[in-house]
Amino acid sequence: MAEDYDYDLFTIGAGSGGVRASRVAASHGARVAAAEEFRVGGTCVIRGCVPKKMLVYGSMFAEELGHAQNLGWTIEGKSFGWATLRDFVNADVDRLEGLYGQTLANHEVEVFAERATITGPHSVRLSSGREVTAKYILVATGARPAMPQFPGVEHCISSNEVFHLARQPQCLMVVGGGYIAMEFAGIFNALGSEVTVVNRTDRILRSYDEQIVDRMLHIAMGRGIDFRMHSQIKSVEKDADGCLQVDLGGARPVAVDQILIATGRSPNTEGLGLENAAIELGKGGEIPVDEYNRTSCDSIYAVGDVTDRVQLTPVAIREGHAFADTVFGGKPRTIDYSAIPSAVFSQPPLAGVGLTEAEARRVHGDVKVYSSDFRPMKNIFSEHPERGLYKMIVDETSEKILGIHMIGPEAPEILQVAAVAVKAGLTKQAFDDTVALHPSMAEELVLLK
Incomplete structure (x- = not known):
């Protein structure tokens, strides 16, 4: 690799795709550094699919215990403590973060725990002010929850905050019709919360087979989830006692104690400095790339949810691996996006x-x-x-x-x-x-x- 640069590869974002790309590139002999401004592991490990699946497992016990008597078991004094489940999940997230960091360390990838912005085709600036150069730059910054704009939205939370709630909401409103909304609706419904789902259309889970979705909707309603289709929040007001009054356009507001917004995710490209490398964003703020993960700037690549392709962790991992093999391993390869399995961990x-x-x-x-x-x-x-x-x-x-x-x-x-x-x-x-x-x-x- 060229010695004219500080590194052969500088990865911005140490999530699933960035970590895989960094360690594989290092295994091919590249000098690699990565910058992560939050926590190593990315959305999936820190505040996404992994901790969410743990909450699903925890909530499923409610149903299992509910018919344990028919299986011959007598369980006295059963109760649920949200704080216990929450703290266990977050402790395991800490463990996984450590493992991801150890993976990078084992491959001699230098990690900067700070934000990095692109200043040119071969350079980045760290938040500490340090300028770093690299032959190649990989953007793997992922995506973030998209928050709509309405009066009182500051009283709502996203999927980022739901893992750290001080108390389990007794009345929860979930806004959205995608997999994140359906999964959290199922989790808190199973844990005993009163759950209302608000969706602006009459369709949920649009990318899945309609007949399967209809069956899920029928079962969810049978379990007590209240679906408000063709509805949108007009405004939210917070009472002195903390109760949230939600205006859905009806005669009377709906009172809840927590509102979870799950209306999609936006690529993390804001303030990244891509314009300094003449990279134009797509209409949704995503980074357009070719089949080899290359942007319009030959020295800058992008993988994962920050691009305009499939937003799934296993896909980001494969993209990161393919990038490293192509650029540093002498084995050019692309990803086949057909027949990708996916699931909704509803109940x-x-x-x-x-x-x-x-x-x-x-x-x-x-x-x-x-x-x-x-x-x-x-x-x-x-x-x-x-x-x-x-x-x-x-x-x-x-x-x-x-x-x-x-x-x-x-x-x-x-x-x-x-x-x-x-x-x-x-x-x-x-x-x-x-x-x-x-x-x-x-x-x-x-x-x-």
Whole structure:
């Protein structure tokens, strides 16, 4: 690498994509430094999917304990303490942050715990005032919660703050119709909070199969979540006792003690100095890149949620790895964004891979839909008659599987394996030829009619 620069690579942002790119580049022999102004680990590890999934696990105990008696268990004096769960989750986040930092240290990546801004195609300035040069710069600053503008929005919180609440809200309003909104609505509903979901349209989880989403909505309503569709917050006023009065445009305001805004995420590009390298942003503030993660400036690359592609942690990790292999490993490669599995850890969870039924009909015309609508065995112990639903969308001519979508207990765990079949281009016959594993929920995938 050129000795004219302080480093071969300077990474701005030490989240999942930035950490992977930095350590792989270092393993290829590059001299690497990274700047992180908050905490090493990024959104997923610090205040996103990892701690959120822990809260999901904690909240699921409420339902399990609810029908424990039918399983022969007598549990006396049961109670829930939000502070205990919150503190345990945050302690494990601290542990994971340490592991991420150790990974960088083990690969001799120098970490600056401060903000860095771009001053040119090969230079950055740290908040301490130090100027650093690098042959290549990688932007991996991720995204942040997008907050709408209305009077009283300062009384609301985002997903960043929800992990640190001093008390569990008794009445929670969740604003949004995406996966973050649905997951936190499910968590606090299961923990006993009164939950209202406010969404500006009549659709939630737009990227998922409509039939699966409809089933989730029906189950969520049956569990007591109140959905206010075609609604938007006009204003919020805080009473002297801390109660929040929410104006939704109706005759009377809705009183809650916490409002969680989950209406999307915005790329962290503000004040990053990209204009100093003649890099223009997209209409949403994202950084446009080519298939090799390169921006319009040849020496600056970007990966993860700060770009205009798929906002998922595993995708950011793959992009970071591909960047390092391409630029420093002599192995140019790109990412295939087709058939990426995803899940919503609602209660019950839903998951999908490939085309939804609507997308498949729009793209391929004639398709076959196979499904199984069943009551999972574990649900017979519950008072809720909730049913699972698995769907397989198949091209009518070739019988190639175009998509698999499901809702039910452990759906994401089952879907991950099924996603391999979709990615590999298998046909439904391959599933039909596979012997069922009985009794299991997963066997429904090889028994679809």
